[in-house]
Amino acid sequence: MEGVLTGLVGGLAIVFTPMGFFYVALGTILGISVGAIPGLSGAMLIALTLPLTYYMPATDAIVLLIGMYVGSITGGLITATLLRMPGTPSNVMTTFDGYPMARAGKPGRALGLGIAASFAGGIISWWFLLLLAKPLSIWATRFGPFEYFTLILMAMVLIASVSQGSLIKGLIAGLLGMLVSMPGVDPSSGMPRLTFDTYHMNSGLKLLPVLIGVFAVSQIIADVLDIGRKIERVESTKSSIMIKAGDWVRHGGNMLRSGLIGTLVGILPGVGASIGSVIAYTTAKNVSKTPEQFGKGSEEGIVASETANNATVGGALIPLIAMGIPGSVIDAILIGALMIHSIQPGPTLFITNPDIVYAMIAACLIGNLVMLAVMTGSVNWVAKLAYIPRTFMLPVIIVCCVIGAFGLDNVMFDVWVMLIFGVIGFLLERARYPLGPFVIGFVLAPLMESKLRTGLMMTGGSITPIFTRPVAATFLAIAIILLVWPLVSEWRRRKAEAGTSAAG
Amino acid sequence: MRTTTTALFAGTALLAAGMSMATPAHAEWPEKPIRVIVPFGPGGTSDQVTRTFQIAIQENDILPQPINVLNVGGHYSVGARQVMEAEPDGYTFLTLHIALMGGEAGGMLDFGYRDFEPVATTGQFCLTPVVRKDSGFDTVDDLLAAAAAEPDSLLFGANLGAINHMAGIMLQNSEPDAEFRFVQIGGGTANFTALTGAQINASVLSAAEVINFTKLPDGSDNPEAQIKPLAYTGPERNPKLPDLPTMNELGRDVEFCVDSWWFAPKGTPAEAIEGFAAALEAAAQTEAVQTFYEERTFNPIFLAGDALAASLDETWERIEPVAKQAGQQ
Numbered sequence: 046m047e048g049v050l051t052g053l054v055g056g057l058a059i060v061f062t063p064m065g066f067f068y069v070a071l072g073t074i075l076g077i078s079v080g081a082i083p084g085l086s087g088a089m090l091i092a093l094t095l096p097l098t099y100y101m102p103a104t105d106a107i108v109l110l111i112g113m114y115v116g117s118i119t120g121g122l123i124t125a126t127l128l129r130m131p132g133t134p135s136n137v138m139t140t141f142d143g144y145p146m147a148r149a150g151k152p153g154r155a156l157g158l159g160i161a162a163s164f165a166g167g168i169i170s171w172w173f174l175l176l177l178a179k180p181l182s183i184w185a186t187r188f189g190p191f192e193y194f195t196l197i198l199m200a201m202v203l204i205a206s207v208s209q210g211s212l213i214k215g216l217i218a219g220l221l222g223m224l225v226s227m228p229g230v231d232p233s234s235g236m237p238r239l240t241f242d243t244y245h246m247n248s249g250l251k252l253l254p255v256l257i258g259v260f261a262v263s264q265i266i267a268d269v270l271d272i273g274r275k276i277e278r279v280e281s282t283k284s285s286i287m288i289k290a291g292d293w294v295r296h297g298g299n300m301l302r303s304g305l306i307g308t309l310v311g312i313l314p315g316v317g318a319s320i321g322s323v324i325a326y327t328t329a330k331n332v333s334k335t336p337e338q339f340g341k342g343s344e345e346g347i348v349a350s351e352t353a354n355n356a357t358v359g360g361a362l363i364p365l366i367a368m369g370i371p372g373s374v375i376d377a378i379l380i381g382a383l384m385i386h387s388i389q390p391g392p393t394l395f396i397t398n399p400d401i402v403y404a405m406i407a408a409c410l411i412g413n414l415v416m417l418a419v420m421t422g423s424v425n426w427v428a429k430l431a432y433i434p435r436t437f438m439l440p441v442i443i444v445c446c447v448i449g450a451f452g453l454d455n456v457m458f459d460v461w462v463m464l465i466f467g468v469i470g471f472l473l474e475r476a477r478y479p480l481g482p483f484v485i486g487f488v489l490a491p492l493m494e495s496k497l498r499t500g501l502m503m504t505g506g507s508i509t510p511i512f513t514r515p516v517a518a519t520f521l522a523i524a525i526i527l528l529v530w531p532l533v534s535e536w537r538r539r540k541a542e543a544g545t546s547a548a549g
Numbered sequence: 550m551r552t553t554t555t556a557l558f559a560g561t562a563l564l565a566a567g568m569s570m571a572t573p574a575h576a577e578w579p580e581k582p583i584r585v586i587v588p589f590g591p592g593g594t595s596d597q598v599t600r601t602f603q604i605a606i607q608e609n610d611i612l613p614q615p616i617n618v619l620n621v622g623g624h625y626s627v628g629a630r631q632v633m634e635a636e637p638d639g640y641t642f643l644t645l646h647i648a649l650m651g652g653e654a655g656g657m658l659d660f661g662y663r664d665f666e667p668v669a670t671t672g673q674f675c676l677t678p679v680v681r682k683d684s685g686f687d688t689v690d691d692l693l694a695a696a697a698a699e700p701d702s703l704l705f706g707a708n709l710g711a712i713n714h715m716a717g718i719m720l721q722n723s724e725p726d727a728e729f730r731f732v733q734i735g736g737g738t739a740n741f742t743a744l745t746g747a748q749i750n751a752s753v754l755s756a757a758e759v760i761n762f763t764k765l766p767d768g769s770d771n772p773e774a775q776i777k778p779l780a781y782t783g784p785e786r787n788p789k790l791p792d793l794p795t796m797n798e799l800g801r802d803v804e805f806c807v808d809s810w811w812f813a814p815k816g817t818p819a820e821a822i823e824g825f826a827a828a829l830e831a832a833a834q835t836e837a838v839q840t841f842y843e844e845r846t847f848n849p850i851f852l853a854g855d856a857l858a859a860s861l862d863e864t865w866e867r868i869e870p871v872a873k874q875a876g877q878q
Contacts, residue, residue, distance in 0.1 A: 095591045096618065099600055186746030230624055233733040235710025236657055236876070244630050248623025368745075369761065370738050380738075381592015385600065387844050391761040393771060454590070454622030495733065502732040503704055503748070 049175060056403025059104055060411050068105050069408050072112025073415040079113075080120020081427070083130035083261040084446030086253060087117025089453045091378050095385075103386035104401060108408035110382055111362075114375050115167060115412035118318065118355055119420060122159040123427055126347075127152055130261040130442075134252065135318030135354035137484055138326045140260075142339065142346035149342055153425065158344055159351045160420045161288045162300060166352035167413035169304030170311065170359025174366070175406055179395075182367035185312045190500035191510040193313070195520035197493040200320045201485070202524045203327040211477070218478040222486025225250055232495035233502070245458040254450040254463040255487060259480055261446050262467025267474065268435050296348045299329055307353035311360020311373075318357040318373070319488050325353030327527070359409055366402055368392055578639050578821045579614040585642045585811075588628025591620050594674075594845075598809045599644045601841045602671065605832040612828050625649075626658055633664050637814040639821025642668060646807050647712060647868060654869040655710050655876030662861055665812035669826045670852040670860065671833055672842055675783035675806040676716050676753045677793065679776050681744055684751075689780045689799055692751060693724035700728035706740040706749040709733050713740065714875045715868065716753045716782065716805045722871070723801040745775045754778075755807075756787050756846045764789075782806065789846055806848065808864070826853040 059065050079090040091113050098106035121132020126143030139159060146155040173181065201219075228239035229249020240246035303325035310321035329349035330339045339346045357373070364370040369391030371377035383390050388398050395402055450463040470480060504510060511517045585603070587596050596618075603616045621628030625648055632643035643665065653661035678689060686692040696703050705721075707714035714731060721727045729751065734743045740752035741762055754762070763774040768789070781793045782805040796803040811829065813822055832838055833851050842849045852860050 092591050092620070096600065099604065183745070186742050189743075189746065189748045230657075233709060235655070235708070235714075244626055247626045251623065368742070370742050378590070378592045381596065384592070385597055387840070389757075389761040392773060393761070393765060397766045454627075455619055456621060456623065456627060458627075499733045502730070505701075505730070 052399055052403040053175065053407060055400060056405075056407030057411075059400060059404040060108055060407040064105060065108055065404075066411070068109040069112040069411045070415050072109040072114075073116040073412045074419055076113040076116020076118075077120035077123075077416065077419060078116075080117040080132040081123040082445045082449075083124045083128060083132065083442050084257050084449035086133055086449060086453070087114060087120075088133075088253070088375055088378070089449060090117060091375055092453065095378060095382055098382055099385050103383070103388055104404045106382055106386060107379070107401060108404055110379055111405055111408040112412045112415070114379070115355075115358055115409065115416055118358055119160070119163045119351075119416050122163060122351055123156065126155045126159060127427075128261075128264065128438075128442075130264055131256070133318070133354075134256055134484065134488055135322050135357070136350075137260075137319065137481060138322045138350035138354075139347060141326075141481065142341070142343045142350075145340070146342035146344075146347070151342075155342075155347060156420075156424050156427070157288050158292070158296075158347045160417065160424065161292070162296070162303075162348040162351035163355040163420075164413055164417045165300040166304045166307055166355035167359060167409075167416070169301065169352075170308040170356040171406075171409055171413065173308050174359045174363050174409060178363045178367040181312055182364040182370065185364055185370075186368070188313055188516070189510075189514070190496040190503065191514055191517040192520065193496040194493060194500055195511055195517045195524065196313070197320070197489050197496065199520045199524040199527065200323050201489055201493065202527050203323050203485075214476075214478045215482045218473060218480070219482035219486035221473075221478075222483040222488075223490035225255065226487045226490045232491060233498040245456065248454070248456075249491075250462055250466075251454070251459060252488065253453050254459040255466050256484060257446050257450055258463040258466025259470035259473075259484060261442065262463060263470030263474060263480075265439050265443055265446075266467060266471040268439060272435060296345070299345055299348050300352045303329065303349040303352035304356045307356025308360040308363075310353075311357030312363050318354040318361075319485070321357040321360075322350045322354040323485060325349045331527075331530075355413075362405065362409060365390060366394060366405060369394065578818070578824050579612060581640060582614050583612070583616045583640050583642065583825070585616055585618050585644060586628050586632050587618060587620050587644055588625040588631075589620065590622040595644055595646065595809070596620060597841070597845075598671065601838055602829060602832050605835040605837040606828055608837065609832070609835050611831045626652065629658075630660070632812065632814055633660060635814045637666075637816035637818075639813070639818050639825075641814060642825065643812045645810055645812065647715075647864070649810075650865055650868045651710060651712070651715055651872045651875070654865075654872030657710065657876070662810075662812070662865070664815055666815055666817050666822055667857050667861055668811040668813050668822050668853070669829045670808045670810055670850060670857055671829055671838075672847040673806040673808040673850055674755050674757065674845065674847050675781060675787070676713070676755055677759050677778040677781050677790070678716075678720055678751060678753050679740075679744065679759060679778050680751045681747060681775055682777050683775075686751075686779065689720075689796070689801065692779060693721070693727045696721060696727040696729055697724055700726060701730045703729050703751060704732050704749040705729035706734035706743050706752040707731050708735050708739075710872075710875055711736075712807055713737075713753045715871045717751075718871050718874050719803045719805055720753070722874075723796070723803050741776065753782075756781065756783070756790060757844075760789055760846060783848065787846060808850075808860075810861075823854075829853075 060069055075090060076087055079085045080087055091110055118133060118135060121136035122139055125131040125136040125139040126147050129140045129144040131137045131140055143155045143159060228246050230247055231238045237247050306325040307321040310324060326346060326349045329345050330336050333345055361373045361376050365376045371380050380390050388401055446463060447460055450459045473480060511521055585599055587599050589595050599618050603618050606612055606616055621631060629643060629645055632641055635641040649662055652658040680686045680692060705717045707717050709731060717729055717731060721729050732749060734740050734749060737754050737758045743749045744752060759778045763771055763776060765771050778793055780799060781787050781790060781795050782803055783795060784804055786795055830851050
């Protein structure tokens with residue numbers, strides 16, 4: 046405990062040198078800006094920055110990248126709320142309630158809640174990172190393929206509860222998303238499948254181009270079609286953006302719960318922020334007194350999604366620091382950044398480079414504080430983006446989308462994928478097929494497939510462990526309950542109604 | 550012999566580079582920036598090798614033109630094909646490793662190393678079979694005896710079709726009747742995680758990974774490590790793992806090291822290939838590259854010209870049957 050304290054003080058001392066603080070702040074601000082531009086993502090910013098950091102001292106490089114990581118997840122909140130274009134996959138859930146709320150004339154309130162929730166999530170997971178990094182990452186290695194499979198299955202079942210409107214259309218959209226994720230190199234055999242003999246399809250349809258297409262490009266098409274419509278200005282954003290003490294009390298339980306969910310999901314390698322926010326969102330909906338508000342501008346929905354996705358950042362850093370295992374795509378890039386500076390992340394990192402470890406932990410804290418200050422200070426101004434005439438906004442956004450789709454892997458094919466999925470997303474929306482389940486199906490299906498097939502390879506084809514392994518069985522039970530519960534409650538409601546009418 | 554010819558190359562190239570700087574009107578390779586494509590995302594081993602050489606060449610003014618490294622992410626076949634189809638003007642190069650041969654032999658790619666001009670091999674890393682400390686296996690013989698006694702029961706973590714899968718197959722082939730059950734886990738860290746969590750029985754890791762995961766900074770064993778290495782697949786013992794016997798010492802013909810290869814599109818002028826190979830060889834002598842090799846426990850080999858061509862063909866002969874076997878899994 047004392048070691049943690051001295052370490053943290055040492056880490057803060059590194060971050061609070063003029064250059065250290067400059068890099069954390071710069072990283073966080075760049076991360077927020079990039080996250081707030083539809084089409085550009087934090088992963089891309091970090092991938093593009095990485096080569097530049099090869100020339101910087103190791104601690105500066107790593108605190109810069111961590112600042113970007115923290116900033117980009119939060120920045121995505123802005124466009125998710127104001128334009129219904131999630132900056133990162135993990136902001137998809139925020140669009141469900143943030144955008145309706147902004148449309149209802151309360152963009153400042155929606156952003157204020159999102160910012161507060163992001164900060165709460167960041168700080169909750171930061172405590173786990175500081176105090177429990179080692180035991181938690183050892184716990185995570187016990188997660189075998191069947192545990193992952195049932196966890197993802199549970200998140201998949203939640204598609205049903207996040208889809209708005211027709212349940213059948215939601216499920217169809219989810220299945221379409223799963224189908225679209227299938228082409229590429231088979232995750233379990235290394236052989237190409239459904240690539241139609243075009244070598245570009247060996248990489249499959251990548252997440253970022255599909256996501257930008259389905260959310261940003263489709264929205265641009267829709268906006269262009271009714272370009273004349275004016276957005277009503279209702280809210281005067283003169284009042285303070287900081288949410289009030291009463292809000293912290295009212296949403297405190299939700300923040301704590303969603304922050305815990307986000308942290309624990311973040312620790313699991315390969316399972317990213319999007320699953321954390323899906324699970325936290327649906328949990329919030331299920332325990333809410335006003336579940337019918339979800340999807341129409343619920344404050345609880347924004348809080349749950351934004352707390353959880355920011356909590357996964359700290360969560361994903363836990364196995365990276367304690368074990369050298371990346372918890373997400375961005376963490377894998379961070380590991381590369383450490384190695385290029387001759388620092389090997391792994392179980393001995395605490396022994397070999399305690400200064401780096403605590404600089405990372407301190408950067409995570411300072412990044413969250415900078416994020417809170419910058420977002421709060423600029424949000425009144427940022428919220429006005431919602432009122433800029435779309436004729437000016439849309440050309441800029443589409444240019445950024447093209448850069449974003451191309452820039453991640455430097456392949457033109459990805460730009461075409463993005464444009465085609467823009468049209469697909471637009472058509473799905475017009476036919477009232479919800480986009481949320483489509484994207485969740487697309488993100489989760491490959492993970493679920495590879496975990497299941499790994500599990501089946503281990504057991505020689507037997508599925509029994511999902512019933513016999515306690516954690517897997519628990520997730521499976523929760524999944525079944527989540528699937529059956531709405532039907533049961535509907536049946537009981539009808540029975541009660543029938544009972545009252547019979548009595549009356 | 551090999552060293553003298555390549556040293557000669559280096560000398561002439563340096564001379565040529567110096568001359569071209571002095572007389573820019575007289576066009577000599579390189580007269581414009583050089584592009585090196587890494588067919589993987591940033592941060593991986595291939596990216597680190599490429600960028601270490603880029604920095605070494607630039608900081609020591611080995612070439613008069615800058616080198617731009619471009620990461621083409623996604624599946625490595627996309628970036629490799631881009632280079633294969635690029636104009637062979639001497640300004641586009643590719644860095645890749647044995648995955649290229651594995652992909653061709655396994656039927657994944659419809660092209661291979663013969664569709665490129667080989668430029669150089671810069672360093673190699675070798676592998677170590679690993680098991681859990683509490684597995685009861687102390688030697689490779691123990692492990693393979695168990696795999697032969699009960700075939701298809703020991704779980705071997707691999708990325709199917711990739712380097713660690715091929716290494717696992719070579720390992721099992723060295724013992725009659727031995728058979729692992731190969732399970733799709735992924736790369737080095739994923740297998741380390743799965744071994745630590747007792748989800749699999751064995752895997753292979755690179756020597757650098759083994760040192761990182763099992764040794765303390767002073768070189769002694771990390772008591773908290775859950776895994777232990779059994780042998781080393783390099784031609785000689787690794788100086789940082791001196792107690793680890795090589796597979797050859799154990800009487801098993803398993804030598805498996807991953808070379809960093811540099812290629813150019815077919816038809817690239819010899820002047821550019823030799824010039825770039827010479828620049829790479831000069832860079833390999835710099836402190837930056839030597840430190841990198843040392844830290845990542847690479848063997849500091851350098852091959853170019855005929856020696857490289859022979860080495861590629863020899864590797865192909867060894868790898869093709871193994872990769873075919875991997876492709877049939």
